[in-house]
Amino acid sequence: MNESIREIDILLRSHINTHKCWQKLSELSPDIAHAATTTLMLPGKRLRPRLLLLAADGFGICDVTKLLPLALALELVHAFVLIHDDLLDNSPLRRNAPTLSRTADTLFSSAPPRSFNGSDVALIIGDLCYTVALEALTEVEAPPHQTLHAIRLFLDAAQTTAHGALAEIELARLSPEEIDLAQIFDIYRLKTAAYSFALPLQLAALLTDSLETRAAAINRFADYAGLAFQLRNDLDPLLLWQSGGPLPDDIRDNRLTPALLHIWQSAEPQQRHHLFKANHSTLLHLFHSCGTLLWLRERISEFTDNAITAIEPLQLDNRVATDLAALTNSIAI
Template identity: 30%
Template structure:
């Protein structure tokens, strides 16, 4: 098997070898910029790790699919940043801030085309399965982003609604990255689906960990403002669980802070105090852990030797216990 450092190096090398023209500059320079500011490259890594799980000889054949996953991810981020009016991405100016929204829309569109160009390099006998998985995922990511925007305006959002939204917006990409690698590694349909289920459940648990860290993480480690979701009135699992179990007086206080942004520090403190009083962190941790356990059970059922699954178990554990 290949170690993760070697696989990550192949991904970086593959991205560097993509032929990106110089002109028109305002189309291609933002793409080069977006790819150069990096990120963890977790999703393409999962594609290569999945191929490696089933066949040590298919890594090079899986690289175009891994690059397609990374290009798609960056396309979605470029467009999400416009919709969220986000000033920073990975600690750097977002493309729409550095250039303008129209440039970011068009460059993002081209990143999606580039993703399909990479997919076209995959083995012909695997292409139908890869395209089916990729296209389903791409549609679901768009659905998830739309639901996320809809939830900002909806008064009432259920916990199941929220979990479905993060499954679509975040988790199906992790699952599909793994499933595509499994297809290229000649996994049978059952094992490919189990690996997909592993990735989706890890992805949901990963987002729930993010929700918890936003309130309870160390800002110096987490790299974000503490209570950013509270200040943005985001309907995270913590808030939705609070609304589900709080009494009428507590909900009155919550509604006050939901509409009062005059003292951000006090708002974060008061909302966190309510979470503490109701044991919300423990409840959120339990939900996260349930999805983590679902993911590891799916991985256990895959019919390869346990030693070959160890790298995926290690990576998932690192993602779900991270402090930043």
């Protein structure tokens, strides 16, 4: 699996070094270009292109090298989503490094541009990532009708992700009493499962003319894997905070994640007001007394097991099915 990450990193680096978009950016603003490309190359799981190449292999595509433009497009779209997520969340860090907007603000500290800030830079770079991702789709070695369908799948996934972000905003307008866990899970399916898990497998199935027969199985796997993945993303900053790290963005912003909803529903009524107003030690006590971290781990394990069970209906080659199960299981580690 480390080898596949390395290969995708090489692909991404080659794109950055040769594409006219990033070359022009370097001419316009070398320091912003460096910040942008550094952000793109930060170490990551490269999950989406890995899923594409794995599924394509399992669906019977012998030469997956022709899918490299698709793999690149998936990673660039992911970069677009992360940059925009960091703007929405006002996050200072991403992958243990300053987010692009914070890096740009640092660059501007010595000579601030009038009326502009780092968030403006991040928004533009995110949009550029999406445009070059769509351009990469046109370079796939496939019949024109498949290329057009692939573009439509990308657009559908982007719209679904945006709808999930808007649904999250709408949910934030409700009181905790009006919210149940199913609503939050539906948002996670929209924001994460659709583009992170369904889209790579849909593209592989499309190129083997099996999308229609595999669509239901893909969506089932993607729903479970997406929930496990997003809950793990919720857990990691909580564990870091518990060990003395920074306050998670979701707690800072009073965002009702499954973990915080679990505390709300498990705590005594007189304790609930501490959830959004308590000092850190009181809130940590609530996490422990309500068993929330254990509950979160159990949900991650449950959804991971369900996702692995959902691999068989995908009708993958046995070797690839085993690799996909291992990749899926790594989500919960």
